[in-house]
Amino acid sequence: MVSKAQVKKVLSKAEQRCIASGSRLTEKRKKILEIMVSSAVPLSPYEVVDQYNEAAESKMPANSAYRILDFLVGENLAHKLASAQKYVACSHIACDHSHEVPQFLICSQCQNVQEVGIQAGLMKQLKDNVESTGYNMTSQQLEIQCLCPNCQ
Ligand SMILES: [Zn+2]
Ligand SMILES: [Zn+2]
Ligand SMILES: [Zn+2]
Numbered sequence: 117m118v119s120k121a122q123v124k125k126v127l128s129k130a131e132q133r134c135i136a137s138g139s140r141l142t143e144k145r146k147k148i149l150e151i152m153v154s155s156a157v158p159l160s161p162y163e164v165v166d167q168y169n170e171a172a173e174s175k176m177p178a179n180s181a182y183r184i185l186d187f188l189v190g191e192n193l194a195h196k197l198a199s200a201q202k203y204v205a206c207s208h209i210a211c212d213h214s215h216e217v218p219q220f221l222i223c224s225q226c227q228n229v230q231e232v233g234i235q236a237g238l239m240k241q242l243k244d245n246v247e248s249t250g251y252n253m254t255s256q257q258l259e260i261q262c263l264c265p266n267c268q
Contacts, residue, residue, distance in 0.1 A: 158202035225267035
């Protein structure tokens with residue numbers, strides 16, 4: 117479980133990063149990011165909007181949540197898991213290093229997700245392997261089905 121202090125730290129870092137990239141983490145965007153950061157599992161846009169509306173005075177329509185999720189993905193504050201059609205908060209928001217191409221280990225039992233860096237050399241090998249078939253890789257994001265240490 118993520119502590120309140122950690123969530124706060126991540127949100128203020130996210131705010132700074134938006135300012136640095138010339139965008140703005142509005143209250144709504146911040147609240148949505150907070151929901152994602154606090155969640156132990158990836159969330160669908162509908163799950164995000166449900167959680168938002170539980171706490172909010174004015175309800176948010178699902179299409180606004182989609183737009184905000186797109187914004188967060190564009191800022192590298194969240195990632196979309198293509199295999200699950202769900203979203204996770206980036207686990208490197210509070211880090212100072214530059215962001216790598218995100219790779220995900222997804223536990224098929226408890227849905228927990230780990231964001232990991234993959235060595236550039238390994239990625240190149242994979243790319244070469246794909247291209248030797250005549251196909252072009254359109255996304256470098258890997259989503260690997262796993263069993264996490266807790267579920268093994
Ligand atoms: Zn990330
Ligand atoms: Zn990091
Ligand atoms: Zn698990």
